[in-house]
Amino acid sequence: MTKAIIILLIATFFPSFVLQTDFLTEQKKFARVRTAIKEKQYVIEKNLKNNELTIDNFNLLFVAYKDNDLLEVYAKKKQDTKYKKINSYEICARSGQLGPKRKQGDEQVPEGFYHIDRFNPSSSFYLSLGINYPNLGDKRKTKAHNLGGDIFIHGSCVTIGCLPMTDNFIKEIYLLAVYAKNNGQSKIPVYIFPFKMTDSNLKTYKAKFKSNIELISFWDNLKVGYDKFIKDQKEISVKFADNGDYTY
Numbered sequence: 001m002t003k004a005i006i007i008l009l010i011a012t013f014f015p016s017f018v019l020q021t022d023f024l025t026e027q028k029k030f031a032r033v034r035t036a037i038k039e040k041q042y043v044i045e046k047n048l049k050n051n052e053l054t055i056d057n058f059n060l061l062f063v064a065y066k067d068n069d070l071l072e073v074y075a076k077k078k079q080d081t082k083y084k085k086i087n088s089y090e091i092c093a094r095s096g097q098l099g100p101k102r103k104q105g106d107e108q109v110p111e112g113f114y115h116i117d118r119f120n121p122s123s124s125f126y127l128s129l130g131i132n133y134p135n136l137g138d139k140r141k142t143k144a145h146n147l148g149g150d151i152f153i154h155g156s157c158v159t160i161g162c163l164p165m166t167d168n169f170i171k172e173i174y175l176l177a178v179y180a181k182n183n184g185q186s187k188i189p190v191y192i193f194p195f196k197m198t199d200s201n202l203k204t205y206k207a208k209f210k211s212n213i214e215l216i217s218f219w220d221n222l223k224v225g226y227d228k229f230i231k232d233q234k235e236i237s238v239k240f241a242d243n244g245d246y247t248y
Contacts, residue, residue: 059077115187127155
């Protein structure tokens with residue numbers, strides 16, 4: 001049987017396999033991805049192995065805490081349901097203030113439940129992972145005509161509403177996301193919280209922002225999802241109420 005026939009049979013009966021393989025192949029066409037593989041493949045494989053995971057069998061989830069300048073990386077075997085933290089990175093810079101993003105030009109980093117919706121291997125900020133802001137909740141929570149967009153986890157150390165991780169660390173983060181997608185994960189969750197939303201922390205921040213009733217209500221709603229993730233360590237399934245609140 002010729003190689004062409006074998007490929008045709010695989011494409012016919014296992015189309016998802018072909019799509020996954022093609023994604024990694026396409027990414028490797030870009031010099032920065034090849035550099036990331038050369039410099040960081042061993043690093044991420046070692047980390048995965050230390051967490052009883054392999055590069056061809058894991059799913060990924062990101063959790064960011066704005067006021068802690070922290071991005072946590074969670075992973076699990078594809079067949080499992082519970083994630084565990086495998087790494088954390090310092091977010092290099094921050095713009096705006098605590099609170100969600102509600103319009104173009106406010107320089108805010110979004111807060112809420114999102115996912116990676118695009119990969120940019122030729123980013124102006126080295127490598128970047130796009131976040132699907134604005135989500136439906138964001139759209140229902142504002143009357144602004146232009147909500148903005150183009151929110152990324154990216155390299156470099158400058159930002160207007162994004163999560164900059166430095167060129168060095170974005171190589172690891174981007175490469176993890178590439179392999180997760182290549183493993184068949186269509187949506188990589190990204191949860192962005194204003195801070196670690198423990199009961200005591202929330203009480204402290206509520207006192208600090210007590211005059212902003214709308215913000216406190218938003219954080220109360222966000223905390224329900226935070227508590228659920230911290231307790232279960234599972235991907236959160238969210239929907240949106242008519243007023244833009246998350247429902248879990």
